[in-house]
Amino acid sequence: MRSRDxxxxxxxxxxxxxxxxxxxxxxxxxAKESAEIENWTAFWAGKWLLVxxxxxxxxxxxxxxxxxxxxxxNVWLSSSAELLSExxxxxxxxxxxxxxxxxxxxxxxxPAPATTRDGVYKLLPQRVLDPRSGSIRAVRFxxxxxxSRDDSGALATALKIVMANWGRCDFSExxxxxxxxxxxxxxxxxxxxxxxxxxxxxxxxPSMDRCDRTLPPKLAASIDVPHVFRRLRPFDEAEVKxxxxxxxxHVGGATAHPIFDHFARFDHAIADHPxxxxxxxxxxxxxxCFFWNKFSRAGLGEARPTxxxxxxxxxxxxxxxxxxxxxxxxALESWVESLADPVPLVSDWRDRFHLDQRLGSWNCNVQRTNxxxxxxxxxxxxxLWIYYLLLQPDPIRREQGTAQLEAIELLEPRLLRFxxxxxxxxxxxxxxxxxxxxxxxxxxVRSFKSFIKAGRAH
Numbered sequence: 001m002r003s004r005d006x007x008x009x010x011x012x013x014x015x016x017x018x019x020x021x022x023x024x025x026x027x028x029x030x031a032k033e034s035a036e037i038e039n040w041t042a043f044w045a046g047k048w049l050l051v052x053x054x055x056x057x058x059x060x061x062x063x064x065x066x067x068x069x070x071x072x073x074n075v076w077l078s079s080s081a082e083l084l085s086e087x088x089x090x091x092x093x094x095x096x097x098x099x100x101x102x103x104x105x106x107x108x109x110x111p112a113p114a115t116t117r118d119g120v121y122k123l124l125p126q127r128v129l130d131p132r133s134g135s136i137r138a139v140r141f142x143x144x145x146x147x148s149r150d151d152s153g154a155l156a157t158a159l160k161i162v163m164a165n166w167g168r169c170d171f172s173e174x175x176x177x178x179x180x181x182x183x184x185x186x187x188x189x190x191x192x193x194x195x196x197x198x199x200x201x202x203x204x205x206p207s208m209d210r211c212d213r214t215l216p217p218k219l220a221a222s223i224d225v226p227h228v229f230r231r232l233r234p235f236d237e238a239e240v241k242x243x244x245x246x247x248x249x250h251v252g253g254a255t256a257h258p259i260f261d262h263f264a265r266f267d268h269a270i271a272d273h274p275x276x277x278x279x280x281x282x283x284x285x286x287x288x289c290f291f292w293n294k295f296s297r298a299g300l301g302e303a304r305p306t307x308x309x310x311x312x313x314x315x316x317x318x319x320x321x322x323x324x325x326x327x328x329x330x331a332l333e334s335w336v337e338s339l340a341d342p343v344p345l346v347s348d349w350r351d352r353f354h355l356d357q358r359l360g361s362w363n364c365n366v367q368r369t370n371x372x373x374x375x376x377x378x379x380x381x382x383x384l385w386i387y388y389l390l391l392q393p394d395p396i397r398r399e400q401g402t403a404q405l406e407a408i409e410l411l412e413p414r415l416l417r418f419x420x421x422x423x424x425x426x427x428x429x430x431x432x433x434x435x436x437x438x439x440x441x442x443x444x445v446r447s448f449k450s451f452i453k454a455g456r457a458h
Contacts, residue, residue, distance in 0.1 A: 001026045007034035013048035013064050014277075014376055015041075016165045018158045018383050023168055038128070042141040042344075045162045045383035047367070056129045057139065060384045061283060061359035063367060066123040067115055068134065069094075075134030082252050085117040094119040097327050101256045106320030107311075107328075109255040109362035113338070114331035116252045124335075125360045126343040126384070141344040141384060148392070152406035155389040159190035159407060162380045163279070167196025171376065172275030174198040178219060178227070180211040182420045183281025185219065186404045187380055189411035191279065192223050199226040201278070205262065211422050222414050232266035240265050247369065254365040263369045276375045282367070283359060283381040286346075287390025289399045290354050304339055304349055307332035345388050355387070 001009045015025055019040075022028040032040060034052075041050060041057050049064045050057040056077065058066055065079040071091050078084050085094035094117040099110050113121045123129055128139050146154055167174055176191050178184050178200040191198050200220040202212065220227035235243065244264035251260065295305075298313035305313075307329050311322055322328035335356060339349050346352045359382075370377045381390075390403050397403075408415055 001029040003032055003034040003037060004030060005033050007052065009037065010051045011048060012051070013059070014046040014169070014378060015044040015048040015050070015059070016046050016162055016169070016378070016380070017043055018045050018162045018165075018385055019043040021161060022165055038140050039142055042139070042384040045380050045386065046378055047382065051131070054130055054132060056123075056131055058123065058125070058127075060125060060382050060387055061355060061363065062123060062125045062127075063359070063364050063379065063382055065364045065368070066129065067120050068123060068129065069120045070134055075129075075131065077129070077131065080252075081115040081117045081120040081122075081254075082249075084120045098324060099253065099327065100323040101253065102320075103256040103258060106314040106318055106322065107357075108257075109357065109365065110253075111328065111331040111335060112356055112361040113334055114327065116254055122361065124338055124356050126345065126355075127341075138341050138343045139384075143344075143388060151389050151392040152403055153410060155386065155403055156190070156193075156407040156410040158383070158386055158389065159186065159380060160193050160411060162383070162386075163187070163191045164194035164196060166277070166279065166378060166380065167191070167194060167198065169277065171277040173273065173277070175201045175276065175278040175375075177278055177280045178202050178216040179281070180209070180215040180419075180421050181281060182401050182404055183284040183381070185281075185415055185420065186284060186408055187279050187281050188219065188223075188225070189408045189415050190380065192225060193411040198279075199228060201228050201230055204229055204231045207258075209421075210424060211419075215418060215422075219415060219418055222417065223412055232268060234266055235264075243372075247372065250371065251365055251368055255362050257366045259366060259369055263372055268373055274374045277378055278375050279378045279380055281381070282363060282379045283387075284390065284404060286351060286354050286359065286387055287393075287398055287403055288401055289350070289395055290358065292350050292395065292399075295350055300350075302348065304336065307336055310336075310353075345384055346391065351391060 001011060003009065009029070011025070017025065017028060029037075037050075038055075038057060042060075044059065046059060047063045048059045049066065056066065058064060067078055067081045067084055069076045069084040069088070071088065076084055076088055096116060097114070097118050099116070101108055101110070110116060113124055115122055123136065126139050127136050129136050174196065176184065176188050176198055178188055179202065188200060200216060202216040204213070217227045217229075244261070247260050247264055295313050298309065298316055300309055300313060310332050311328060315321060338356070339352060346355050367377065380386075391398070393402050405416070
């Protein structure tokens with residue numbers, strides 16, 4: 001692509017503007033001066049990397065994954081830490097860091113800016129890299145003038161524009177992945193309000209919650225959107241082993257997630273097509289104070305933490321113990337130092353942790369399974385401008401998902417007639433029983449159970 005003043009840029013991935021309607025990004029690009037491009041990228045949603053001869057800009061959470069390695073005066077870039085560590089010309093191989101990671105145990109991803117290899121680093125979100133020198137700086141973004149009393153309206157407008165522009169992209173079929181949750185419902189509301197042609201889809205997982213099976217077709221039907229369940233064919237064991245090995249090699253142990261096993265065991269070809277694109281609800285959770293309660297229970301508030309305090313927050317009340325401890329400590333110390341960088345958004349370190357770590361490392365690597373799919377994934381919330389709007393309400397309203405709920409009310413209020421992620425009846429009965437009995441009786445019952453269990457052990 002070329003700017004109005006003749007500067008060339010190269011785009012990898014899918015970028016969709018959230019600021020104004022545009023038939024094609026390349027056409028809108030031609031109307032911009034090169035000096036305007038950086039600020040404009042803060043309004044791009046999706047998973048992408050923009051490169052010029054002197055700069056690399058990445059999507060809001062670094063979802064495409066930019067890793068770098070310095071060799072003499074040169075800097076090498078790749079989404080693959082393994083490629084940078086083992087396949088560069090005339091460069092020594094770099095050693096593995098033997099991170100001990102298990103799904104839902106403590107920190108179940110490699111903490112950025114560290115990677116699987118010693119000497120290869122991940123570019124943090126809201127950072128720009130100069131491919132000539134390897135120097136890194138914060139991205140520049142100037143927030144537009146707006147009425148701060150109408151952040152929900154601005155969010156609804158941005159999402160509607162994003163989905164309208166997504167619908168104009170050159171795909172033969174557009175789908176919205178739908179569950180019983182708030183995030184996919186927000187995307188569904190925006191897509192319907194945008195007036196684009198699409199259908200809702202739900203992939204059947206063996207252990208999915210009942211509400212994720214029953215609610216999506218009802219949600220879609222309530223606004224006259226077609227819905228399809230996708231049930232995937234299982235592979236035989238030989239194919240499963242081969243696919244699991246390929247996925248393991250591709251992800252490189254950077255995180256742990258059940259989706260890797262699902263991609264290995266089931267044939268996603270039924271849901272795959274090179275002309276298909278699928279929008280998901282990923283990244284919205286940054287607006288809901290995701291890690292705040294965990295840090296609060298560990299005694300952490302607004303003050304900047306130490307690496308050891310972060311590790312303690314994740315290991316407290318858990319069997320997880322970070323190994324190798326020096327690697328964990330060094331990576332998180334480096335991240336804590338990065339909090340001093342003058343990035344334009346996400347000033348609270350707890351939200352920055354979510355952006356840099358949960359989205360920039362965990363989600364980035366989980367989504368690498370999409371590399372095995374021919375369908376083009378799309379994350380409409382992965383946009384700095386949308387992050388900004390999600391972070392505006394006070395913490396109590398943020399935890400309740402108020403920004404998204406109000407946006408849905410503006411976009412398609414009929415979708416709010418249905419509960420969001422309703423708990424199973426058995427869980428609701430347990431909660432009601434606990435409320436009736438009170439905390440003292442509950443503690444007494446637990447103590448009695450522990451006493452009986454100890455007696456049986458002897």
